Amino acid sequence: MTLTKIDTPEIAIDQVSMSYQTDTAKVLALKDITVDIQKGEFVSLLGPSGCGKTTLLRIMADLIQPTSGSVTVSGGTAKEARLARKYGIVFQSPVLYDWRKVKKNITLPLEMMGLSKEVQEKRATTLLDLVGLSKFKEKYPWQLSGGMQQRVAIARALAIEPEILLMDEPFSALDEFSRERLNEELLSIWSKVGNTVVFVTHSIPEAIFLSDRVFVLSPHPGRLSKIVEIDLPRPRREEMRNSPEFYQLISDIRNSFEGV
Numbered sequence: 001m002t003l004t005k006i007d008t009p010e011i012a013i014d015q016v017s018m019s020y021q022t023d024t025a026k027v028l029a030l031k032d033i034t035v036d037i038q039k040g041e042f043v044s045l046l047g048p049s050g051c052g053k054t055t056l057l058r059i060m061a062d063l064i065q066p067t068s069g070s071v072t073v074s075g076g077t078a079k080e081a082r083l084a085r086k087y088g089i090v091f092q093s094p095v096l097y098d099w100r101k102v103k104k105n106i107t108l109p110l111e112m113m114g115l116s117k118e119v120q121e122k123r124a125t126t127l128l129d130l131v132g133l134s135k136f137k138e139k140y141p142w143q144l145s146g147g148m149q150q151r152v153a154i155a156r157a158l159a160i161e162p163e164i165l166l167m168d169e170p171f172s173a174l175d176e177f178s179r180e181r182l183n184e185e186l187l188s189i190w191s192k193v194g195n196t197v198v199f200v201t202h203s204i205p206e207a208i209f210l211s212d213r214v215f216v217l218s219p220h221p222g223r224l225s226k227i228v229e230i231d232l233p234r235p236r237r238e239e240m241r242n243s244p245e246f247y248q249l250i251s252d253i254r255n256s257f258e259g260v
């Protein structure tokens with residue numbers, strides 16, 4: 001008899017539904033989402049406004065509880081994963097502390113964990129180098145561009161060495177040029193860190209450029225309508241955005257929206 005090794009997924013989402021109760025009505029934000037994410041994968045949650053992307057990300061992070069269904073992380077609960085500091089989270093707005101210099105923003109979670117000054121210093125140096133901000137470590141956040149601030153937020157999320165990086169539309173407030181540059185930088189960071197990334201976006205090109213797989217969500221209620229494998233080679237380069245394969249993927253994903 002041949003035994004096939006089946007790897008435990010890093011994140012297993014099983015029959016997750018979520019409804020919010022408002023003053024006047026019940027909103028069914030997610031319905032029966034079932035999908036696995038493997039260790040080291042880069043996946044995007046893609047869909048129009050209101051389809052439940054943020055809700056699903058927050059459920060994965062154990063920030064809110066689903067109405068039904070479950071999320072398992074490396075075989076344990078999402079709560080255990082949160083308490084074990086397995087998640088780094090980056091939000092749409094960088095949420096930096098303006099009175100702390102860049103380096104001090106990055107070391108904040110390490111201070112809260114009570115790590116020694118030496119460890120904090122060493123990790124900050126590595127992360128500043130990783131996100132290309134070594135020269136700006138003594139600046140305040142308000143002295144940086146929006147893209148640089150978001151790089152500080154990424155470095156801070158990575159400071160606790162999370163297994164899973166959850167990113168909620170981190171570049172959507174940036175201009176198109178900065179956004180494309182940061183897409184490439186994020187992939188370069190990810191290739192060095194190698195953790196699992198779940199990335200929320202409205203942008204079809206952004207999801208394709210970054211991901212191994214794109215989870216297309218459709219609205220009212222939010223359902224997983226399609227999973228698109230992105231078989232573009234890595235490392236991904238800017239020129240790939242103009243390739244026939246890239247355009248074909250854009251068209252495939254657009255069609256999957258039209259079909260819902």
Ligand SMILES: Nc1ncnc2c1ncn2[C@@H]1O[C@H](COP(=O)(O)OP(=O)(O)OP(=O)(O)O)[C@@H](O)[C@H]1O
Nearest residue numbers: 020021022027029048049050051052053054055056
């Ligand atoms: N706290 C809440 N109370 C009531 N309804 C909510 C709450 N949070 C989200 N919703 C509703 O649930 C649905 C999904 O919202 P969610 O923010 O998850 O979508 P999204 O795809 O992330 O949207 P966007 O891209 O605009 O951020 C929407 O109809 C939204 O109005």
